[in-house]
Amino acid sequence: xxxxxxxxxxxxxxxxxxxxxxxxxxxxxxxxxxxxxxxxxxxxxxxxxxxxxxxxxxxxxxxxxxxxxxxxxxxxxxxxxxxxxxxxxxxxxxxxxxxxxxxxxxxxxxxxxxxxxxxxxxxxxxxxxxxxxxxxxxxxxxxxxxxxxxxxxxxxxxxxxxxxxxxxxxxxxxxxxxxxxxxxxxxxxxxxxxxxxxxxxxxxxxxxxxxxxxxxxxxxxxxxxxxxxxxxxxxxxxxxxxxxxxxxxxxxxxxxxxxxxxxxxxxxxxxxxxxxxxxxxxxxxxxxxxxxxxxxxxxxxxxxxxxxxxxxxxxxxxxxxxxxxxxxxxxxxxxxxxxxxxxxxxxxxxxxxxxxxxxxxxxxxxxxxxxxxxxxxxxxxxxxxxxxxxxxxxxxxxxxxxxxxxxxxxxxxxxxxxxxxxxxxxxxxxxxxxxxxxxxxxxxxxxxxxxxx
Amino acid sequence: xxxxxxxxxxxxxxxxxxxxxxxxxxxxxxxxxxxxxxxxxxxxxxxxxxxxxxxxxxxxxxxxxxxxxxxxxxxxxxxxxxxxxxxxxxxxxxxxxxxxxxxxxxxxxxxxxxxxxxxxxxxxxxxxxxxxxxxxxxxxxxxxxxxxxxxxxxxxxxxxxxxxxxxxxxxxxxxxxxxxxxxxxxxxxxxxxxxxxxxxxxxxxxxxxxxxxxxxxxxxxxxxxxxxxxxxxxxxxxxxxxxxxxxxxxxxxxxxxxxxxxxxxxxxxxxxxxxxxxxxxxxxxxxxxxxxxxxxxxxxxxxxxxxxxxxxxxxxxxxxxxxxxxxxxxxxxxxxxxxxxxxxxxxxxxxxxxxxxxxxxxxxxxxxxxxxxxxxxxxxxxxxxxxxxxxxxxxxxxxxxxxxxxxxxxxxxxxxxxxxxxxxxxxxxxxxxxxxxxxxxxxxxxxxxxxxxxx
Numbered sequence: 001x002x003x004x005x006x007x008x009x010x011x012x013x014x015x016x017x018x019x020x021x022x023x024x025x026x027x028x029x030x031x032x033x034x035x036x037x038x039x040x041x042x043x044x045x046x047x048x049x050x051x052x053x054x055x056x057x058x059x060x061x062x063x064x065x066x067x068x069x070x071x072x073x074x075x076x077x078x079x080x081x082x083x084x085x086x087x088x089x090x091x092x093x094x095x096x097x098x099x100x101x102x103x104x105x106x107x108x109x110x111x112x113x114x115x116x117x118x119x120x121x122x123x124x125x126x127x128x129x130x131x132x133x134x135x136x137x138x139x140x141x142x143x144x145x146x147x148x149x150x151x152x153x154x155x156x157x158x159x160x161x162x163x164x165x166x167x168x169x170x171x172x173x174x175x176x177x178x179x180x181x182x183x184x185x186x187x188x189x190x191x192x193x194x195x196x197x198x199x200x201x202x203x204x205x206x207x208x209x210x211x212x213x214x215x216x217x218x219x220x221x222x223x224x225x226x227x228x229x230x231x232x233x234x235x236x237x238x239x240x241x242x243x244x245x246x247x248x249x250x251x252x253x254x255x256x257x258x259x260x261x262x263x264x265x266x267x268x269x270x271x272x273x274x275x276x277x278x279x280x281x282x283x284x285x286x287x288x289x290x291x292x293x294x295x296x297x298x299x300x301x302x303x304x305x306x307x308x309x310x311x312x313x314x315x316x317x318x319x320x321x322x323x324x325x326x327x328x329x330x331x332x333x334x335x336x337x338x339x340x341x342x343x344x345x346x347x348x349x350x351x352x353x354x355x356x357x358x359x360x361x362x363x364x365x366x367x368x369x370x371x372x373x374x375x376x377x378x379x380x381x382x383x384x385x386x387x388x389x390x391x392x393x394x395x396x397x398x399x400x401x402x403x404x405x406x407x408x409x410x411x412x413x414x415x416x417x418x419x420x421x422x423x424x425x426x427x428x429x430x431x432x433x434x435x436x437x438x439x440x441x442x443x444x445x446x447x448x449x450x451x452x453x
Numbered sequence: 454x455x456x457x458x459x460x461x462x463x464x465x466x467x468x469x470x471x472x473x474x475x476x477x478x479x480x481x482x483x484x485x486x487x488x489x490x491x492x493x494x495x496x497x498x499x500x501x502x503x504x505x506x507x508x509x510x511x512x513x514x515x516x517x518x519x520x521x522x523x524x525x526x527x528x529x530x531x532x533x534x535x536x537x538x539x540x541x542x543x544x545x546x547x548x549x550x551x552x553x554x555x556x557x558x559x560x561x562x563x564x565x566x567x568x569x570x571x572x573x574x575x576x577x578x579x580x581x582x583x584x585x586x587x588x589x590x591x592x593x594x595x596x597x598x599x600x601x602x603x604x605x606x607x608x609x610x611x612x613x614x615x616x617x618x619x620x621x622x623x624x625x626x627x628x629x630x631x632x633x634x635x636x637x638x639x640x641x642x643x644x645x646x647x648x649x650x651x652x653x654x655x656x657x658x659x660x661x662x663x664x665x666x667x668x669x670x671x672x673x674x675x676x677x678x679x680x681x682x683x684x685x686x687x688x689x690x691x692x693x694x695x696x697x698x699x700x701x702x703x704x705x706x707x708x709x710x711x712x713x714x715x716x717x718x719x720x721x722x723x724x725x726x727x728x729x730x731x732x733x734x735x736x737x738x739x740x741x742x743x744x745x746x747x748x749x750x751x752x753x754x755x756x757x758x759x760x761x762x763x764x765x766x767x768x769x770x771x772x773x774x775x776x777x778x779x780x781x782x783x784x785x786x787x788x789x790x791x792x793x794x795x796x797x798x799x800x801x802x803x804x805x806x807x808x809x810x811x812x813x814x815x816x817x818x819x820x821x822x823x824x825x826x827x828x829x830x831x832x833x834x835x836x837x838x839x840x841x842x843x844x845x846x847x848x849x850x851x852x853x854x855x856x857x858x859x860x861x862x863x864x865x866x867x868x869x870x871x872x873x874x875x876x877x878x879x880x881x882x883x884x885x886x887x888x889x890x891x892x893x894x895x896x897x898x899x900x901x902x903x904x905x906x907x908x
Binding site for chain 1: 629630632633636640643644646647648650652655656658659663664666667670717718719814817820821824825827828829853856857860861863864865874875877878883886887889890892893894896897900
């Protein structure tokens with residue numbers, strides 16, 4: 001959510017604001033800025049020193065196509081086109097499947113890390129510190145190795161057991177990851193140079209905080225993905241929808257400023273966006289919960305060595321009858337309504353995206369003001385860097401993961417088997433007997449087996 | 454391991470330092486090591502590079518009055534060294550009764566140390582950034598500390614106190630939704646931070662936010678690893694800590710007697726002779742200590758919580774690594790010693806690895822802390838312990854060791870915790886439980902654990 005973006009042009013022109021409504025993508029925060037107090041942001045900008053952002057990354061083809069328009073219109077068209085491109089790209093990669101999605105998440109993570117570290121370098125003028133670039137990337141590799149290793153061991157259990165080198169790597173995975181990290185730590189200590197201690201410690205801290213934010217949460221996204229692609233698509237769409245809806249409501253009804261940190265956000269936009277996102281979430285869940293492709297946990301098929309999404313949908317994704325509370329009954333004249341239970345959960349997800357999600361955006365805005373930068377980078381023409389697009393998503397990803405772990409699924413069965421087989425035999429026997437007693441109580445074990453035991 | 458400690462008094466006096474160092478027993482090793490090396494260089498460096506640190510509590514005199522009276526006859530340098538020696542003995546003696554008092558006390562002590570370390574590092578951050586007057590910030594730092602501790606202690610409790618938790622209804626609720634509750638608490642702190650951002654102080658506030666998080670990462674996660682090691686058996690708590698202390702002392706002694714070649718520019722008082730001598734002597738001493746401690750059930754047994762007595766028990770059948778076994782010596786050693794086999798506890802072999810780590814990699818934790826103190830131009834982390842500096846000064850090498858011990862145990866010693874596995878099993882769907890049951894049945898039958906008539 002880029003606050004201090006291309007605001008050089010005076011944007012009080014109502015025609016421009018109409019133009020803005022054509023932007024469909026995650027441009028909403030800029031659109032929110034259009035209404036209400038549009039001047040205060042610009043005044044803040046006048047105090048910002050020139051940040052060395054590369055001038056114009058727009059591809060030549062776009063430039064030529066829009067050469068006739070004035071610069072403001074051109075700006076909006078560029079952003080509109082890029083927004084549409086991003087959304088279409090999103091649909092396309094969903095179609096391509098889980099493997100591609102994982103690769104995309106990995107690429108986004110690397111780009112975000114790179115953007116934040118580059119800001120750190122420019123803030124601390126530490127481009128020339130020995131080793132530091134290498135060390136930052138090395139730590140990124142280590143942490144990624146650790147997390148991917150844990151994921152791979154969980155979900156690809158049978159594949160890992162089959163291949164001997166993979167089995168050793170997974171058995172001693174924590175030890176290997178720790179050894180790799182320690183090597184990086186020792187390299188850092190050995191690289192401390194007399195006059196630059198403080199800078200080096202700052203960059204070390206900066207790298208670790210970035211890793212904490214970016215890498216852990218990209219792995220939570222992948223965990224969510226493995227639960228079922230719907231747990232990946234719906235949260236991201238809710239956040240995007242909230243941005244757009246908050247902008248629209250702010251544009252039409254915006255009057256009361258929301259927070260000093262982002263003077264262009266309004267309470268009307270916030271509340272309107274909240275209700276609109278809930279409705280959108282319910283409808284989107286309804287549409288998606290019917291497709292197996294989205295709903296089934298992603299599994300690795302040993303025989304075909306690929307991912308498959310085929311299963312019997314769990315209870316969450318089966319239509320059920322809910323009795324309406326009497327208030328609604330009298331209003332709509334229906335006694336029951338057929339819903340997927342997942343739609344109820346989507347209300348919780350949308351509520352989080354609308355109410356707490358924006359704090360992620362405020363955090364990023366504060367960060368950019370603190371370090372006097374307009375955008376995180378200039379990767380996407382018209383939109384800024386990848387971080388600008390993804391700052392609200394991070395809180396959402398963590399929330400979805402915690403939500404699933406607390407309210408939806410239990411532990412992963414293959415992980416439990418793995419742990420079981422690693423125990424000592426007498427412990428296994430003890431658990432076997434407890435499990436037997438438990439299952440017999442529940443009536444799941446045929447009495448025949450019980451009699452023979 | 455404090456480098457830049459009270460060196461203001463023209464501490465280049467080599468002879469005085471050498472006499473005093475013999476009496477210092479505690480982890481003052483780097484100081485003593487330095488005396489044989491480039492003593493002058495370090496002093497000049499520290500004096501020149503250290504401007505007046507504002508509000509430096511490290512320079513105030515916290516010595517208790519009774520000690521002051523007892524030592525008032527001596528010149529200040531001697532007095533300084535005597536104080537440090539007395540405190541060293543006090544700390545070591547304090548360690549022993551704490552171990553005697555049992556696991557609960559140890560957990561409490563670890564927690565107190567953690568809180569004090571956190572406070573020391575955060576105070577340094579405040580001073581560096583002159584951010585005493587930022588609104589909310591102290592409250593928020595402590596709030597985050599409480600959140601993260603709540604998260605970690607909750608995870609530990611749910612694991613080890615499974616039976617107790619199942620009994621009490623509110624505890625059961627808290628355990629089931631533990632992650633969600635912790636996350637909600639953390640988020641509340643995050644939102645408070647965002648709402649507390651003040652126009653002119655954005656950068657400072659972000660710095661302190663990051664400083665708090667890195668400190669939590671270092672201090673809190675590792676104190677919990679220490680506690681998890683403790684639950685494996687008190688020997689996994691005592692031996693690593695003792696090894697680190699022993700390495701400090703031995704490295705000092707070897708440096709004192711034989712030190713000549715400087716080790717690293719960051720700590721000019723450390724020498725290669727001290728490093729290598731410390732390594733070998735630590736391996737030998739820890740080998741002996743492992744032998745002594747492995748005999749007692751009190752140290753060796755995993756700490757269990759007894760639901761009936763509501764207390765901790767350390768009674769069990771010692772596992773294989775604490776049972777004496779015969780090892781055949783390699784032929785080279787056989788010829789020299791004329792023994793064919795030797796009776797050892799397997800744990801002693803493990804202790805060799807632990808002590809190697811403590812001697813070779815542990816010092817990097819100390820160098821890191823030294824670099825940190827030089828970067829921020831402070832002498833000590835704080836002045837909690839008279840003569841020794843702050844708690845962080847004593848514990849900086851221990852952190853890497855705690856993590857290593859934990860990873861070592863997880864990779865090479867124990868498997869997963871059986872009660873935890875059972876707990877997870879019971880949470881699964883019935884069909885999944887049934888399928889796991891059959892898998893386990895098949896597996897156990899293959900191993901011959903089940904009589905074939907059971908099928």
